Amino acid sequence: MTFEEKLRSLFTLGNQKYLEHLSIDCIIFGFHDNELKVLLVKPRYADEWALPGGFVIKNEPIEDAAARVLKERTGLEDIYLQQFHTFGNPDRSTKKLNTLFLKNTGIKLNASWMFDRFVSIGYYALVEYTKATPQPDIFSDKCEWFRVSTIPKLILDHNQILKKALSHLQLQLNYYPIGYNLLPEKFTMPEIQKLYETILNRKLDRRNFQRKINGTGILKRLNETKQGVAHKAPYLYIFDLAKYRKALQSGLGFDL
Amino acid sequence: MTFEEKLRSLFTLGNQKYLEHLSIDCIIFGFHDNELKVLLVKPRYADEWALPGGFVIKNEPIEDAAARVLKERTGLEDIYLQQFHTFGNPDRSTKKLNTLFLKNTGIKLNASWMFDRFVSIGYYALVEYTKATPQPDIFSDKCEWFRVSTIPKLILDHNQILKKALSHLQLQLNYYPIGYNLLPEKFTMPEIQKLYETILNRKLDRRNFQRKINGTGILKRLNETKQGVAHKAPYLYIFDLAKYRKALQSGLGFDL
């Protein structure tokens, strides 16, 4: 199938495969250069960027749909995805965008399920920046990381969605462990602290942070230090996966 | 329109008015006799009870759809509704129930949008038990309050949905004020404490509770005491609505 055939098929027959009116938006967070990043796509012919999204296959659990979107945009699997809110204003429609898109692609269509209003279920994921290989979707020509601190105006209500994901994540930090999938396998205490600081957008006390994070038992210190760094070499840590997973389920009650 | 015509129309033409595959479930909590109650409906010809639900009109915000469900089942308006989760397993279908229903109503249909899988957005509300007038929907013959502590087996995943609503509410309790819409206009300190105890399902210390709830500033003590009660008459309180609403937005950070 050519690119154009694929597109035409999606616009005309997509509703045979997917649930109409329903979409998934994934907020894919990464952490790099001591900054929190989020993965965005650039729809062709559009001025604004967008959150990666997708549709729900008719017999597919919505969690699987979210995981599918994540995999398609990053290549990553088995990542913890957190549903945080469903967005359903009646003006959530990409009709304009799609019309522009079709016009530029030379496809003529009067109607499509894709012109309708969409209720979108929001999920966020925390992934290891270096392991993700950003891949644009069929509507987009780019897929890139953006610093959360400098997000441009996005399509529709995507800025709001991102904001809500972030504040949900900030709350979540107090109850559930994060970092696995987001940090390299071995990492240092200052690194994980900067991750927390970045997400919370404030400084934390080194000693207090260390005490608390150690108190959760999700970290194991190795008898290695990070090599090739200036100044004193920090210890390397890894996650204790068993305890990490347990804490994901039952929470770990501490405040930062 | 007769009842049967209404029904037939809904099953055959409902998808012209409503978004397909999408429903709303409302967990309507009330508080009475020092117990937390939840409003359930009994679908005709079914063995099990269900959460009150509804559909989303094509040009309607999903929040409005939830408010509509709440109003239709209780008569109540302007109640705070909290979206808490969206449920989307592919086996969420009431096809069996609907088939049984149609069979018993003498309506013959081969297909209907109502036989499909539904993704359901969950909202919960806290309402004043005495002000609600339970009203069955078109599919149901009963609509009644149940004690949260003794909920029977419900249809589909409704038990899980209720459980999730409750645990969401319990967490919410630490961040946002509750009680308005749930308690009578004037209420006593022991009453609101029992409300908290009921939701959290554990005893709280009288004095500590009083200190904390007063610390939030959302209560105003009246120069009246509750009349016609045995023993020492407790003071009456009302909510300071301005502060209450402010706290609803910005949170009030205390733990119980």
Added chain:
DNA sequence: CCAAAAGTGTTTAAAATACACCCATGC
């Protein structure tokens, strides 16, 4: 040898918890 970052404990303040006596009312 010095600047820059990491390792480590203690002190202080705040918050949560535990706890006991007096008061008013209906029976």
Added chain:
DNA sequence: GCATGGGTGTATTTTAAACACTTTTGG
């Protein structure tokens, strides 16, 4: 008059927050 529930304050424990000096390494 007594049993029952409501009103009120303090002492204790726990938890969070503030804080400083020593160690290591690269330049």
